[in-house]
Amino acid sequence: MANEPSFAQHLRSYITGYILSVVLTLAAFAAVLTIGRENKSVLLLVALLGIAQLVVQLKYFLNVTTQREYRDNLALVAFSTLILLIIVLGTVWIMGNLAVRMHATM
């Protein structure tokens, strides 16, 4: 920790993350409340806004960046995300496929 950022720099990082998160949250709520009632593809937009907010909070709040000293955390988060996606997408794929084959409506 040779180049420890100053108090103001540290604080600015959190405030930047907060403002970006607020904007992304407002955008997601606005999208669902305006076009969500008739248009199901709004969820694609919600997903993109959600992923953007995850990245913002990981960077500004949790310090998961590509910097050398945080590389281990990044590798851990990336691997856990891979496992998470296999479990969640695999479950949704299999159960959705099963529902279609059994002519259930989902």
Added chain:
Amino acid sequence: MNLSSSSKSPGSIGNAHEAAHRDPAVVIFGFWVFMMSDLIFFGVVFAIYITMVGATAGGPGPKELFDFGSLFAQTMLLLTSSLTVGIATVTMRHERSRASFLFWVVITLLLGIGFLTLELYDFSEMASKGGVPSRSGYLSAFFGLVPLHGLHVTFGCLWMLVLIAQVFTMGMGQVVKLRFLRLALFWHFLDLIWIGIFSIVYFGGWVYG
């Protein structure tokens, strides 16, 4: 961070273990490993919820039960508490006064309690409309996931109370500082999970339910 730097040789497990407890980088990394296992736990419950969307068995669904005004207020309370716990982290790392550190911890605690109060109010409103866990598979999945996050927030609040007590009894030593860093990580992590909850559980359920 270098994990191997804290243990002299792989063979001497006893020494390495003792050293690992003192190295802050290893302690924080270990907490990350816990959070990622907790993330997988949440992921499985999310997967159950997604497969249960629409399985309302004739009972009330998302369109009858969800209150987006309250959801927005909860989201803002939790997001703001993530900022205030960050400000507390900054005041601690730059050795500002203990009073300002405790001020931001208490603000975070109050925002957390506010979030929980609104969430419990929401659950009681849902129950009054017939939305109880035993009504349908969909509602079982909903009440398996959202209160699981609420339970995490509750334990985070308890952790903050214990930490405030420890600041008074033990002082702001290395041990208490490391405990607070882990609490802050945990609190930020809960806000990450909440992004998934309002995007998938509330919006996804509402659009597809």
